[in-house]
Amino acid sequence: MAEQAVSTQSPITSNEKTSTPAGLDELIAQQEKIFVERQGESRRMAARADRALAGGVTSSWQITRPQPVWLSHGKGSKIYDVDGNEYVDLHGGYGAAMAGHGHPAVVEAVRGQAALGTHFAQPTPAAILVAEELTRRFGLPLWRFANSGTEATMDAVHLMRAITDRDLIIKVEGCYHGHHDSVQVSVAPEAEEVGPAHKPAQVPSSTGIPRAITDLTLVVGFNDLDGVARLLDEHPGKIAGMIVEPIMMNAGIILPEPGYLDGLKELLHSRGALLAFDEVKTGLTAGPSGATGATGVTPDIICLAKAIGGGVSVAAIGGTEEAMGHVSNGDYEMVGTFNGNPLAMAAARAMLCEVATPAAYERIDALRQQAVTGLEREIERNGLSAHVVAVGAKGCVVFSSEPVRDFRDFLGVDDSYSNAHWLYQHNGGVFLPPWGKSEQWLISVQHDEADIRRFTDNFAAFAAALRF
Numbered sequence: 068m069a070e071q072a073v074s075t076q077s078p079i080t081s082n083e084k085t086s087t088p089a090g091l092d093e094l095i096a097q098q099e100k101i102f103v104e105r106q107g108e109s110r111r112m113a114a115r116a117d118r119a120l121a122g123g124v125t126s127s128w129q130i131t132r133p134q135p136v137w138l139s140h141g142k143g144s145k146i147y148d149v150d151g152n153e154y155v156d157l158h159g160g161y162g163a164a165m166a167g168h169g170h171p172a173v174v175e176a177v178r179g180q181a182a183l184g185t186h187f188a189q190p191t192p193a194a195i196l197v198a199e200e201l202t203r204r205f206g207l208p209l210w211r212f213a214n215s216g217t218e219a220t221m222d223a224v225h226l227m228r229a230i231t232d233r234d235l236i237i238k239v240e241g242c243y244h245g246h247h248d249s250v251q252v253s254v255a256p257e258a259e260e261v262g263p264a265h266k267p268a269q270v271p272s273s274t275g276i277p278r279a280i281t282d283l284t285l286v287v288g289f290n291d292l293d294g295v296a297r298l299l300d301e302h303p304g305k306i307a308g309m310i311v312e313p314i315m316m317n318a319g320i321i322l323p324e325p326g327y328l329d330g331l332k333e334l335l336h337s338r339g340a341l342l343a344f345d346e347v348k349t350g351l352t353a354g355p356s357g358a359t360g361a362t363g364v365t366p367d368i369i370c371l372a373k374a375i376g377g378g379v380s381v382a383a384i385g386g387t388e389e390a391m392g393h394v395s396n397g398d399y400e401m402v403g404t405f406n407g408n409p410l411a412m413a414a415a416r417a418m419l420c421e422v423a424t425p426a427a428y429e430r431i432d433a434l435r436q437q438a439v440t441g442l443e444r445e446i447e448r449n450g451l452s453a454h455v456v457a458v459g460a461k462g463c464v465v466f467s468s469e470p471v472r473d474f475r476d477f478l479g480v481d482d483s484y485s486n487a488h489w490l491y492q493h494n495g496g497v498f499l500p501p502w503g504k505s506e507q508w509l510i511s512v513q514h515d516e517a518d519i520r521r522f523t524d525n526f527a528a529f530a531a532a533l534r535f
């Protein structure tokens with residue numbers, strides 16, 4: 068299913084979070100200087116935006132050091148900033164731009180639909196095609212649509228509660244499922260906040276989340292089946308279900324251990340509770356049928372968003388006859404003015420039926436292999452304590468010699484190496500997701516070997532620069 072290789076040499080020794088070597092601080096300062104010097108126009112935009120946009124950006128995660136990067140456009144596998152710098156786009160808009168930019172099939176679908184009307188709040192035929200294709204890929208019979216991953220997971224949580232008439236849910240420490248109240252719990256808690264491993268604290272992940280709601284979300288470690296059993300025992304008949312990323316993708320990439328996902332399904336079902344997979348990130352990127360297809364475990368509910376829209380905002384919630392029956396019979400009203408919006412449906416149809424084809428996955432697999440081989444070669448050659456984890460179109464370098472099994476392991480990984488790596492790649496013309504430690508690269512259907520070479524060449528230079 069996934070490639071995971073662990074290199075064990077020094078000099079970067081992580082997992083026991085130690086102080087960052089002075090050489091690395093210097094490297095970061097030097098790279099930040101280059102970054103800012105290349106982006107005078109972005110700096111001017113940021114100053115102007117500060118007076119019109121709260122925080123000078125359109126989403127708080129766009130506030131990055133040393134300054135936000137303002138983009139002018141994208142084409143194929145590349146994006147361009149307002150200063151005219153070109154980047155191989157491995158950020159992929161946090162994993163949504165798997166079609167690359169300006170893909171002809173998506174452009175034609177969106178242009179065609181725009182001329183025919185962009186909004187009716189009535190269903191259009193493309194919605195049936197998209198639902199049928201999702202059924203073919205994910206094996207769940209009934210679907211509804213929404214606009215973002217947040218809406219999809221919110222509906223999944225509501226639905227689990229509606230079906231079971233229970234209030235408590237379980238979520239995994241370190242998983243991000245969007246910004247609605249029930250899942251804004253223990254998303255990225257600090258080491259001092261997490262509490263004991265056998266009873267993780269329920270840490271609100273934002274201001275504005277009522278304690279009364281946080282209390283309804285029980286927290287457990289990834290890959291911890293015993294922890295789930297314990298929670299089910301402690302709260303008999305009270306737990307509606309569990310939402311989990313089947314492959315964790317907001318803490319680098321953490322793979323499920325053999326038996327974990329089927330074990331969850333069995334355990335939850337044995338207590339009348341449901342299992343929802345958040346495949347917002349993994350959906351099309353972990354393979355043609357996401358982590359569900361890759362692991363062979365089909366949950367009761369699947370949440371999709373990001374890549375399924377070909378770069379247009381769309382989400383989908385799929386479920387078993389039994390689960391979605393509560394939507395069909397009106398017990399749970401799954402609603403939204405823009406749900407099934409014709410523009411979004413046209414883009415999703417093009418993405419699913421014309422872009423994310425078997426040939427595209429073959430091409431992505433070859434490019435992933437090229438990336439993994441190139442990175443591992445440099446890790447070994449430079450004696451870094453780091454390893455690569457890659458699944459489908461996604462992958463990341465974990466700057467630790469130890470495999471990461473859950474969020475607590477991940478907390479121990481020093482993020483300064485990822486930050487330095489991000490800066491280094493950026494200045495070398497490769498746009499990775501900012502900060503680096505939590506996020507992954509995304510290979511789109513439009514990347515080619517030269518793009519991946521630029522990425523691995525930059526990594527080689529970075530790895531060599533770490534020999535302080």
Ligand SMILES: Cc1ncc(COP(=O)(O)O)c(C=O)c1O
Binds near residue numbers: 214215345
């Ligand atoms: C796993 C996962 N679920 C849900 C979401 C929320 O999606 P959105 O940002 O579209 O609301 C994200 C966003 O990054 C995510 O990574």
